[in-house]
Each structure stands twice: as structure tokens, then as C-alpha cells.
Amino acid sequence: xxxxxxxxxxxxxxxxxxxxxxxxxxxxxxxxxxxxxxxxxxxxxxxxxxxxxxxxxxxxxxxxxxxxxxxxxxxxxxxxxxxxxxxxxxxxxxxxxxxxxxxxxxxxxxxxxxxxxxxxxxxxxxxxxxxxxxxxxxxxxxxxxxxxxxxxxxxxxxxxxxxxxxxxxxxxxxxxxxxxxxxxxxxxxxxxxxxxxxxxxxxxxxxxxxxxxxxxxxxxxxxxxxxxxxxxxxxxxxxxxxxxxxxxxxxxxxxxxxxxxxxxxxxxxxxxxxxxxxxxxxxxxxxxxxxxxxxxxxxxxxxxxxxxxxxxxxxxxxxxxxxxxxxxxxxxxxxxxxxxxxxxxxxxxxxxxxxxxxxxxxxxxxxxxxxxxxxxxxxxxxxxxxxxxxxxxxxxxxxxxxxxxxxxxxxxxxxxxxxxxxxxxxxxxxxxxxxxxxxxxxxxxxxxxxxxxxxx
Amino acid sequence: xxxxxxxxxxxxxxxxxxxxxxxxxxxxxxxxxxxxxxxxxxxxxxxxxxxxxxxxxxxxxxxxxxxxxxxxxxxxxxxxxxxxxxxxxxxxxxxxxxxxxxxxxxxxxxxxxxxxxxxxxxxxxxxxxxxxxxxxxxxxxxxxxxxxxxxxxxxxxxxxxxxxxxxxxxxxxxxxxxxxxxxxxxxxxxxxxxxxxxxxxxxxxxxxxxxxxxxxxxxxxxxxxxxxxxxxxxxxxxxxxxxxxxxxxxxxxxxxxxxxxxxxxxxxxxxxxxxxxxxxxxxxxxxxxxxxxxxxxxxxxxxxxxxxxxxxxxxxxxxxxxxxxxx
Numbered sequence: 001x002x003x004x005x006x007x008x009x010x011x012x013x014x015x016x017x018x019x020x021x022x023x024x025x026x027x028x029x030x031x032x033x034x035x036x037x038x039x040x041x042x043x044x045x046x047x048x049x050x051x052x053x054x055x056x057x058x059x060x061x062x063x064x065x066x067x068x069x070x071x072x073x074x075x076x077x078x079x080x081x082x083x084x085x086x087x088x089x090x091x092x093x094x095x096x097x098x099x100x101x102x103x104x105x106x107x108x109x110x111x112x113x114x115x116x117x118x119x120x121x122x123x124x125x126x127x128x129x130x131x132x133x134x135x136x137x138x139x140x141x142x143x144x145x146x147x148x149x150x151x152x153x154x155x156x157x158x159x160x161x162x163x164x165x166x167x168x169x170x171x172x173x174x175x176x177x178x179x180x181x182x183x184x185x186x187x188x189x190x191x192x193x194x195x196x197x198x199x200x201x202x203x204x205x206x207x208x209x210x211x212x213x214x215x216x217x218x219x220x221x222x223x224x225x226x227x228x229x230x231x232x233x234x235x236x237x238x239x240x241x242x243x244x245x246x247x248x249x250x251x252x253x254x255x256x257x258x259x260x261x262x263x264x265x266x267x268x269x270x271x272x273x274x275x276x277x278x279x280x281x282x283x284x285x286x287x288x289x290x291x292x293x294x295x296x297x298x299x300x301x302x303x304x305x306x307x308x309x310x311x312x313x314x315x316x317x318x319x320x321x322x323x324x325x326x327x328x329x330x331x332x333x334x335x336x337x338x339x340x341x342x343x344x345x346x347x348x349x350x351x352x353x354x355x356x357x358x359x360x361x362x363x364x365x366x367x368x369x370x371x372x373x374x375x376x377x378x379x380x381x382x383x384x385x386x387x388x389x390x391x392x393x394x395x396x397x398x399x400x401x402x403x404x405x406x407x408x409x410x411x412x413x414x415x416x417x418x419x420x421x422x423x424x425x426x427x428x429x430x431x432x433x434x435x436x437x438x439x440x441x442x443x444x445x446x447x448x449x450x451x452x453x454x455x456x
Numbered sequence: 457x458x459x460x461x462x463x464x465x466x467x468x469x470x471x472x473x474x475x476x477x478x479x480x481x482x483x484x485x486x487x488x489x490x491x492x493x494x495x496x497x498x499x500x501x502x503x504x505x506x507x508x509x510x511x512x513x514x515x516x517x518x519x520x521x522x523x524x525x526x527x528x529x530x531x532x533x534x535x536x537x538x539x540x541x542x543x544x545x546x547x548x549x550x551x552x553x554x555x556x557x558x559x560x561x562x563x564x565x566x567x568x569x570x571x572x573x574x575x576x577x578x579x580x581x582x583x584x585x586x587x588x589x590x591x592x593x594x595x596x597x598x599x600x601x602x603x604x605x606x607x608x609x610x611x612x613x614x615x616x617x618x619x620x621x622x623x624x625x626x627x628x629x630x631x632x633x634x635x636x637x638x639x640x641x642x643x644x645x646x647x648x649x650x651x652x653x654x655x656x657x658x659x660x661x662x663x664x665x666x667x668x669x670x671x672x673x674x675x676x677x678x679x680x681x682x683x684x685x686x687x688x689x690x691x692x693x694x695x696x697x698x699x700x701x702x703x704x705x706x707x708x709x710x711x712x713x714x715x716x717x718x719x720x721x722x723x724x725x726x727x728x729x730x731x732x733x734x735x736x737x738x739x740x741x742x743x744x745x746x747x748x749x750x751x752x753x754x755x756x757x758x759x760x761x762x763x764x765x766x767x768x769x770x771x772x773x774x775x776x777x778x779x780x781x782x783x
Contacts, residue, residue, distance in 0.1 A: 088748040095537040112751050116536040198623060207729030209749060260622035262643045263731045326538045416749045420730075421556065427731035431643045447556040454551060 040073050041331045045339060046085065046322075047104040048078035053293075055360045063350050067342050074335045084320070094118060101328045102336040105151065107142050107319045108213070111411055114145045119323040123149045125333050131345040134375040138408040142317055151323035152337070154344045154351070155369040157284035158315035158406050159217045159307055160399045161185070166301045167192050167199070167279050178305040178398055182247050185280060185308055189257035192279035201257030203272055203281045204248060204430065208265045211426030212419025216412065217282055217316040218244040221307035226412035227452065234448035236422070237441040245437045249429045262430040270295050273302075282307060284318050285366045285396055292363065299363055303395040306402035314409035319369065345371070347380040354388035365389035367400045374404065414451050421447045524764070531757035548754035549762075552746065555755075560734045561742040565718055567649055568656075568738060572717040576657035577710060580664030585694055587665065588672040598669070602662035609659060613726045616655045617642075620727070642728050645735040652723040652736055660716075664709060671705040672698060704777070711774040715767050739763050 049056035057080070064076045084104040090113075093099045105113065113119050126132055126149045132140070135153065143151035165175035171191040179185040189201025205211045215236070216226050224240030227233065252258040264272075272278035273287065274295025281287070285304050291297035307315070322340055324333050343350035354364045365385060372378030386393070412418055425440040499506075531548055533541035552558055587597055604612060619626040620641040628638040641651045679697045688696065699706070721740035724730055730737040730745075739759060747756030 091537060091748065091751055091753060116751060118536050118538055118751075207731045209729075209745075211731075260638075260640075260643070263728050265729055416745075416751075420745060420749070423729070423731060424733045428733045431640065431732040432645070450554060450556065454554075 038073050039331070040075070041329075041335045042075040042077060043102055043328075043332050043335050043339065044077045044079055044100040045102045045336070046079050046081065046100040048080040050080045050082040052082065055362055059353070059356055059360065063343050063353075067339060070342070071335070071338060074338065076339060090118075099325050101325045101332045102322050102339065103325060104154075105321060105323050107317050107321070108411055108415065110142055110151065110321070110323070111413065111415065113323060114143075114150050115413075118326060119150045120326045120328055120333060121148050121150060122324055122333055122337065123147070125330070125337055126152070128334070129337050129341045129345065131341055131377060134372050134377050135345075136371065136373045136408075138317070139319070139371055142319070142408070142410060143321060143323070151321050152340050152344065153319055153321040153369070153371055154340075155286070155321070156317070156319035156371050156408070157286060157368045158370075158403060158408060159221060159282055159284055159318060160304045160402075161280055161307055162273070162283040162285075162287045162302060162304050163188075163280045164192075164273065164276065164278065164301060165303045165395065166276065167195070171195055171279070175303060176394075178303060179280075179308055180305075182308050186247075186251055186255055186257070189251055189279055190255045193255070193257040193259075199277050199279070200259035200272060201255070201279045202251050203264065203269045203278045204258065204426070205264050205266065205269060206426040206430050207263040207423060209416055209419040209423055210265050212422030213316075213415075214282055215241075215244055215422045215426055216415075216419070218307070220314045220316045220409050221282075221310035223310075223313040226418060227448075231413045232452055234418070234445045234452065236448070237445040241441055242437055245425060245429050245440065248426070249435065249437065252430050253433045258430065263427060273297060276301065285368045285399065286318070289363070289366060289368075299391045300395075303398075304367075305398035306406070311402065311405060313406065315406045317408035317410055345377075347377050348384060352381055352384065354384045358388040358390055361390075363391045365391040365393040365396075367393075367396045367403070370403060417451045418448050421451065527757045527760050527764075530753050531761045532754075534754050537753075544754065548752075548758035551752075552742075552755050552759050552762075555742070557730075557734055557737050557742055561737045561739045564649060564734075564736060565720065565738045565740075568653060568720050569714055569717040571650060571653040572656060572720075573710070573713065575653055576660065576664075576717070577713055579657060580661045581668050581706070583661065583665045584668030584672055585698065587669055589690070598666070601665050604659050605662035607659070609722050610726060612659045613655060613722055616651075616658075617727055620651055643732060645733050648728055648732060648735045652720070652727060655723050655727070656717070656720065664713075667705065667709060668702070671702040675701040704780075707777050708774065711770050711777065714770050715774070718763065718767060718770075 048060050051057060060078065064078060068074060068076060079100050085106070087106065087109050090099075090109065093103075129152065132152065136156070139153050139156045140149070142153065143149055161178065163175075163178055168175040168178075168188070171188070171194070173188055173191060179188050185202065191201070193199055193201040205214045219226065219236055219240055222240040222243055224238050224244075225235040228235045248258070252262075261268075269278070269281055270287070270290055273281060274291045274297040276297070283304075288297070288299060288302045288304060291302065292299045322336075322344070324336055328336070346352065348355075351369075357364045365388075367385075370378070372381065421444050425437075425444050428435040428440050429437065530541070532543055532545065534544045534547070535541035583601060587594060587601070590597065607615075618624075622628060622638060622640060622643060625641070627641065631638055640647060642648050675698060679701070680693055683693045683697050719740050720738050721744065724736040724738055724741045725744065728736040730741055740763070743756045743759040743763070745756075746752045746759060
């Protein structure tokens with residue numbers, strides 16, 4: 001009797017599991033199209049500003065209303081979230097069927113998504129977006145795999161050196177003449193750290209894959225590469241890679257200008273910058289925006305300059321954009337592209353409606369996004385930004401001056417895996433005085449080669 | 457347990473007695489009718505129990521069994537959650553085994569579990585013995601000991617993040633007050649894992665202490681009296697009375713602790729991000745990295761399955777021990 005009951009229970013469990021497994025396989029079929037070419041179509045779009053950001057939300061909602069008036073057959077259903085996406089939830093949203101038709105992504109995830117075929121190929125429709133032809137080729141390149149296109153950019157920036165102008169003044173440094181070489185950074189960091197307990201001259205990530213990410217950013221700025229041209233072997237065990245780690249080791253242990261707390265991740269360094277006790281960090285102007293909006297910093301206290309000694313070299317591409325749900329119908333893709341052109345890519349409209357931003361009291365004048373370079377729409381955006389500026393644009397002048405020379409360089413293949421490997425080298429240099437840089441790079445190279453050799 | 461069985465039998469025997477009596481009087485047709493009625497009554501009586509059982513079964517099926525089965529399936533597939541998953545045999549297992557962090561993750565997990573046993577297993581038992589011996593402020597101290605369990609784990613972990621801060625952190629301030637040199641706590645490969653064990657112990661000792669305390673209070677007082685009459689001091693009373701009397705619960709708690717500590721995730725995730733130098737990467741943390749950072753659910757599931765098999769061994773021992781205890 002007991003055996004029978006056990007058998008029945010087992011059958012019940014396995015049966016329930018298999019039923020659930022088959023239900024959850026996620027291959028639900030939808031009607032091919034919601035309507036004809038001009039039939040009604042509804043699209044869900046990610047990254048509507050959250051209710052906690054009422055000014056930006058009002059502007060978004062007004063844009064949706066205006067767009068729907070222009071295209072009465074299209075309904076835009078906005079999905080809000082803060083932050084716009086947590087990359088860790090991407091797979092779960094896709095598996096659970098809650099991914100938006102037009103979903104928001106960071107550049108750092110685009111390659112992974114394209115390789116896994118988790119976004120729709122929009123190549124045959126993107127030609128309808130007139131603005132696309134003027135976009136910077138390196139920016140459009142982020143969303144391309146071969147000759148196929150999988151998305152459009154919303155924001156774009158190159159890495160720079162973010163610094164606290166107030167601390168520079170306190171430390172007797174000239175905030176209008178930020179460091180141009182790494183030895184100048186070291187000197188400035190020492191002076192800022194000498195201001196007292198809790199002051200940190202230079203901050204750097206070293207945990208949760210962020211260390212590897214910033215290693216790549218610093219490496220690119222010095223002209224190095226993460227992988228070989230064919231992408232099959234690691235290339236960071238180079239003089240440039242060594243210089244990145246040696247510079248950090250010197251500042252951490254010889255100069256004692258990086259503070260004693262390490263294993264920092266994104267939020268830790270942002271908080272330090274916002275608290276006004278961190279002097280410098282590698283970052284783009286969006287750092288200033290984040291520090292101002294979410295970490296109690298003030299726009300006027302910060303400045304951005306180019307990464308030292310990076311003249312004419314590459315920068316790790318940074319930014320965000322939109323891709324399309326692989327299950328979206330052609331009508332949804334066409335409607336989504338119309339929306340993106342309206343809201344993200346047209347000067348004077350949507351995100352570039354600087355007149356409205358100024359009226360609302362929102363910051364205008366940051367030198368991002370740089371989607372068009374020196375083309376006509378790019379010049380128009382720069383002119384509008386200057387016309388309606390509300391933040392001290394001079395604070396970003398050294399950064400802007402270098403941008404025309406620096407090109408975006410894509411993340412390496414298997415980026416997150418390689419960053420996890422390089423976290424080890426970054427954390428070793430910042431937590432161990434006797435860290436052997438050559439050995440760390442050799443070990444990381446060997447591990448990275450194994451990762452790159454895998455074809456999964 | 458025996459009492460439960462007696463209670464469960466009582467209504468059934470009462471029903472049968474009634475039915476049997478009617479059957480004897482009215483022949484086979486009435487006997488059948490009576491049997492149907494008895495069944496209906498039995499079902500009716502247990503309807504609430506079946507309802508609760510169904511609820512529990514549905515919950516287990518949705519949140520435990522289904523994910524487990526799905527995990528097994530995913531571990532043999534390459535799946536992008538768009539196209540149907542492709543069966544790849546043992547490729548995912550090979551991938552994770554060849555991962556440079558794989559060995560570190562298992563070693564760190566084993567080290568964490570061992571350290572958690574050394575520190576985290578003894579502390580609640582000693583606390584329970586001390587609380588049991590106290591005459592005053594017992595309830596208050598029990599509350600204080602249990603308090604950390606009431607904190608959400610993320611809050612507790614972030615609290616320790618501040619305690620461990622090398623500059624302004626509480627622990628280094630205390631060391632400084634005693635003129636001792638500061639420690640790197642989370643920033644050193646030699647102290648990072650121990651620091652995580654301390655957090656874990658602090659967060660969980662309340663539950664362990666209360667369970668031990670309950671076990672201690674079931675030890676007959678006359679045993680202690682006899683031991684005292686024989687001249688046994690506190691240590692000998694604990695060694696010769698307390699431990700033998702609570703040995704079963706000690707064993708069960710030991711197994712449960714191994715199963716729990718081998719799944720350590722939140723501490724490395726929130727405190728160290730696996731660093732420094734992979735010193736705190738655990739199997740569960742690596743599993744998370746595969747699934748959510750690398751977008752490789754196959755690899756994550758393969759790791760999860762390996763961990764599940766390892767834990768299954770301990771769980772089987774636990775089930776056997778608890779069955780013995782029941783008997």
C-alpha cells in the first residue's frame with residue numbers, strides 16, 4: 001500500500017512538473033500580424049521615466065500623446081522602471097514573456113543579446129528611419145552583427161575622467177586645468193587624499209565584474225586591446241595592460257591615494273562621488289548626471305575631461321539604446337522604429353527637446369548623447385544644447401575638445417566572462433601590496449584564452 | 457505522534473461500528489448503502505485536510521518541483537528563451553567544469569561550510585546552554601538573541617558592510633580603541649571568507665539557539681539533579697547529560713546547517729562580489745553569474761544540478777536521521 005502511494009505521488013510530481021515544463025517552454029504562437037500596414041497596432045516600449053521623476057515623465061507622456069496624434073493607428077504602451085533595465089533580469093523577462101516589444105538595453109549587453117539571437121533583426125525596416133544614415137558609424141556598429149541591424153541608439157558617450165572641482169580647489173589644484181597625464185592624476189590624487197580622513201583621491205571598481213569592465217576602459221584609452229583581431233585569444237597581457245595595473249598599484253600602495261576600502265562596485269563609487277569626498281574616477285558625463293540625480297551631488301561641483309594620455313586612441317563604447325523583441329510582428333517593428341525616430345533621434349524633439357527641458361528646470365548642456373558626430377543633425381543638436389544650456393558647459397569643455405579624435409571601440413566577445421576574470425587582477429592589485437602584476441596578467445590571459453576557445 | 461494516530465483513528469472506528477450494525481440488520485443492499493455513506497462521511501470529514509493538501513501540493517509543484525525539473529532540462533540544453541531549446545548533452549557540464557572559477561567556487565563553498573560549522577554550529581549551542589542556565593532576564597535575552605533573524609537578510613548584510621569598513625567601520629574602531637592594528641576584513645584573501653561566516657552566523661544564530669533551547673528544556677531535570685548529587689560541575693553536566701540527551705537534535709541541526717551553508721549566496725553577492733581574487737566566489741554565486749550575468753542558463757542549471765546532487769546526499773542522511781528520531 002505504501003509502495004503504491006509512493007508510486008502515485010511520484011507520478012503526480014513528475015506529471016505536474018512535465019505539464020508545467022511544457023507550459024513554460026515559452027514557444028507560444030501569436031497571430032502573425034496585428035493588422036495590415038495601416039491597421040491598428042499597439043507597442044510596448046520600455047524606459048518610461050518613473051513616477052519619482054515627474055518632470056521627465058510628463059515630457060515622455062506628452063511625447064507619446066503627440067506621436068499618437070501623428071500616427072492614429074499606433075498605440076504606445078509605456079513601461080516604467082528605475083533603472084530602465086537591470087541586465088540581470090533580462091533573461092527572466094524574456095522567458096516569462098514580459099519583455100517589451102521595444103526594449104531598452106545598455107551597450108554592454110548588446111553583443112551578448114545579438115549572439116544569443118534574443119533580439120529581432122530589423123535590417124529590412126531600419127532603412128525607413130531617415131535619421132539612421134546620419135548616425136555615427138561606430139555608434140550604429142554597436143547594434144550591428146555583420147550586415148544585420150538589431151537596434152538603434154538612444155545615448156552614446158566615450159569614457160573620460162570625472163573629477164570633483166570643489167575638491168580640486170580645496171586641495172590647491174586648478175579645476176580649470178584638469179590632469180592631462182597619469183603622473184598629474186597621481187599628484188592630484190595625493191593632494192586630495194591629504195585633505196583628511198575619508199578623502200579619496202582616485203576611486204576604482206574591482207568587484208562584481210565592474211573591475212574588469214573598467215580595466216577594459218583604461219586599456220582601450222591607452223591604445224590596448226582586450227582580444228586579438230580574430231577574437232580568439234586574449235590580448236590584454238600587453239605593455240598597455242601592465243601600465244593600467246601598475247598605475248593603480250602605485251596610487252593604492254605607494255601614494256595611498258585610493259582609500260583603504262576596496263572591492264568597490266558601481267553604486268559604491270557613485271556614492272563616494274556624490275558625498276563629495278572622492279576626487280577622480282574614470283567615467284563619462286552620464287556619471288555626473290547620475291551623481292546629481294540619485295546620489296546628492298550637484299552639477300556645478302563636477303567636471304569631465306578626457307582620459308589622460310588617450311589622445312587619438314579608442315574609448316570603450318558606452319551608452320544605451322533600444323532593441324526589438326524577437327517575437328514582435330513586422331507591424332510592431334515598423335511602429336517601434338517610427339517611435340524611436342520621433343522620440344530618440346530627431347533634433348528639437350523628444351529627448352532633444354531642450355527648450356521644454358529648460359522650461360521644466362531640467363539640466364541641459366551635458367555633452368551627451370553624441371549620436372551624430374559632426375553631421376548636420378549633430379551640429380543642430382549641439383547648437384540647441386548651447387542655446388538652452390542650464391548647467392555650466394565649461395566644466396565639460398576639456399572632454400568635448402577631445403571627443404572628435406576618439407572613436408568608440410566595442411566590448412570584447414564574452415565580455416562579462418572576461419570582466420569576471422579581470423576582476424581578479426584588479427582586486428589583487430588593490431587589496432594586496434605584493435601583487436605580482438606579470439603573474440596576474442599571465443593567469444588572466446590563460447583563463448581568458450580558455451573562455452574564448454569555448455564555442456558556446 | 458502516537459497521540460495523533462489515536463485521534464485519527466477514533467472517528468473512523470466510530471463510523472464503522474455504526475455501519476456494521478446497520479448492515480447486520482438490513483442485508484447486502486443496505487450494507488452497500490452504509491459503506492457509501494461511510495465513505496462520503498469520511499471524505500466530508502477530511503475535506504478541509506484535502507483542501508490544505510491541495511494548496512500545499514500546488515505550491516510545492518509550482519515553486520519547488522517545477523523549477524527543479526526545469527533546471528534538470530535546462531542543464532542539458534542551450535536555450536535563448538526565444539527558440540526551442542537545443543539538446544547539447546553534457547556540454548554545459550563540461551563548460552562549467554572547465555571554468556577557472558569552478559574549482560575555487562567549490563573549495564570556497566566547502567571552506568565556508570566548514571568554518572560555519574566551527575563557528576556557527578558551536579555558538580548557538582553554547583548560547584542555548586547559557587540561556588538555559590540563566591535564572592533572570594531569560595525572555596528578554598531570548599528576544600535579543602532572536603532579533604537578528606527578524607532583520608531582512610539584505611539589511612543585515614549591508615549593516616555588516618559598514619561594520620567591516622576599513623576606515624570608519626565599527627570593528628576597526630573597536631580594534632583601534634584597544635590599540636590593535638586594523639584588519640582588512642573583506643579586502644584580504646585571508647580574512648574575507650571568515651568575515652562572511654561571521655555575518656552568516658550572526659544572522660542565523662537566533663533560530664539555532666531557540667531550537668537548542670527547546671531541546672534542552674525537554675531534558676528531564678532529575679538527570680541534572682542526580683549529576684549534581686554525584687558532584688558533577690557545569691562542564692561535566694553538559695558533557696554527560698546535555699549532549700547525550702540532545703544528540704539527535706544536534707545531528708539534525710548539523711545536517712541542516714551543512715545543507716544551508718553550502719547554498720551561501722547573499723553574503724558574497726552583497727559584500728564582496730566574489731572578490732578579492734575569487735576568494736569568496738561560491739557555487740551559488742557562480743551559478744548566478746552564469747545564469748544572469750553571462751546569460752548562460754544552461755551553465756547555471758548544470759552547476760545548480762551538481763550542487764543539488766551534493767546536497768541530496770546530506771538530505772538523505774538527514775531524512776534517515778529524522779526518521780530514526782521519529783521511531
